[in-house]
Amino acid sequence: MNTHVSILASCTLAFGIAGTVHAQEVDRSDWPSSFTVGTASQGGTYFAYGSGWANLVSDELGISGGAEVTGGPMQNMALVHTGDLAFGMTTLGPARESMEGTNPIAPGLQMTNACAMFPMYQTPFSVTALTSSGITSISEIPGGAKIGFGPAGSTSDTYFPRMMDTLGVNYERRNGGWSDLGGQLQDGLLDVIAFAAGIPVPAVSQLEVQTNVNIIQFTDEEQQKLMEAFPVSAFDIPGETYSTLEAPATSVAMWNFAIANCDLPESFVKEVVAVVMSDNERMVNIHRASRSTLPENADKNTVLMWHPGAAAWFRENTDIEISDDMVFGG
Incomplete structure (x- = not known):
């Protein structure tokens, strides 16, 4: 195990x-x-x-x-x-x-x-996709998308699939270590990675060095839905966290x-x-x-x-x- x-x-x-x-x-x-x-x-x-x-x-x-x-x-x-x-x-x-x-x-x-x-620290829940995918929002994640949710049994794997269900996303679930999932995203084997980890997430920082990525934030409505359904609070990922971000990204977070x-x-x-x-x-x-x-x-x-x-x-x-x-x- x-x-x-x-x-x-x-x-x-x-x-x-x-x-x-x-x-x-x-x-x-x-x-x-x-x-x-x-x-x-x-x-x-x-x-x-x-x-x-x-x-x-x-x-x-x-x-x-x-x-x-x-x-x-x-x-x-x-x-x-x-x-x-x-x-x-x-x-x-x-x-x-x-x-x-x-x-x-x-x-x-x-x-x-x-x-x-x-x-x-607080663990923000954030979504990353390759810029080449054209995915810039949760609503643009295509039906049946292959989403990496992190290691089985992790905070991300425990809560993010439920969150995606709440937001109406249809997906195929994938598990693995963050470094492995980052490699799969870069190789086109995944459409999206749903991260629940302290920021900056090393795997995201590494992806930024190697390719162009979109860090996808929640809309205010999506954030509110998640706060009503899960033990999370509002959180903004600071703009300086990643070179990809130009402004704070709306998220939700859970304490560690x-x-x-x-x-x-x-x-x-x-x-x-x-x-x-x-x-x-x-x-x-x-x-x-x-x-x-x-x-x-x-x-x-x-x-x-x-x-x-x-x-x-x-x-x-x-x-x-x-x-x-x-x-x-x-």
């Missing part, structure tokens, strides 16, 4: 010393010796973002850590819930479905042992959160959150989507229970109110 790609951080002696100093007053006796972050397919934002923060935490805390390619938010919820992975990343829509027992990976299993760690197995030591998770939340500039250097990886966005979590270590950090360092009934074991 997984493609295992380990991007383990190299922890030099210098980094080990730095990490020891960073948390020298913290009892590490129950900490794991290593950790892995569940991301998604290569070519997507989760992979770039997750690899970056895994390496950052590894360097700062002096613990071997890295990222693993997975099927995305749904699979990450399952793997973190079972403890197969320490950390992962998910979108709040798939997180809710997983907690309610409707995750397609394990139907009926209520995945309540995956806890919130910190806010990541980093997650931890709820049984991980409180002090360990608290230190991980501190590394990520304490210096946003470092995170932005990893991926521009991290501009939203800010402590004040912790209040966007209305779905997941907070890990006690994460809740402790936010309570001690921000004005965010986290009630006891939203803390695992609280």
Whole structure:
């Protein structure tokens, strides 16, 4: 079910010393010796973002850590819930479905042992086609169009087909990693790719370098329909995100959160959150989507229970109110 790609951080002696100093007053006796972050397919934002923060935490805390390619938010919820992975990343829509027992990976299993760690960014839903296709709007997508929806079980694959149904689009569904789908679009094997990923999406940026593309926005009416039918909010993709855009593009978006197995030591998770939340500039250097990886966005979590270590950090360092009934074991 997984493609295992380990991007383990190299922890030099210098980094080990730095990490020891960073948390020298913290009892590490129950900490794991290593950790892995569940991301998604290569070519997507989760992979770039997750690899970056895994390496950052590894360097700062002096613990071997890295990222693993997975099927995305749904699979990450399952793997973190079972403890197969320490950390992962998910979108709040798939997180809710997983907690309610409707995750397609394990139907009926209520995945309540995956806890919130910190806010990541919003995932906009956007559509890309080759300029040569002549497709410039949702209404111009031809009947029976071959649409790539990303990896099976991903946020995009979970919600975008339903969104296309809501907007009256008739299509043939295709799945795959974002890089592979980008190649298929360029080769004429797909008509459209429906992306749900943090921006800029690496696969779209790569396509822009190699060919001419149209980034298709929703009309105001289409945006309203989607907001009424799905757990999304209004979002404008900034014009500077892609060279193709000349102005902001109307979209909808869903929040992403980093997650931890709820049984991980409180002090360990608290230190991980501190590394990520304490210096946003470092995170932005990893991926521009991290501009939203800010402590004040912790209040966007209305779905997941907070890990006690994460809740402790936010309570001690921000004005965010986290009630006891939203803390695992609280």
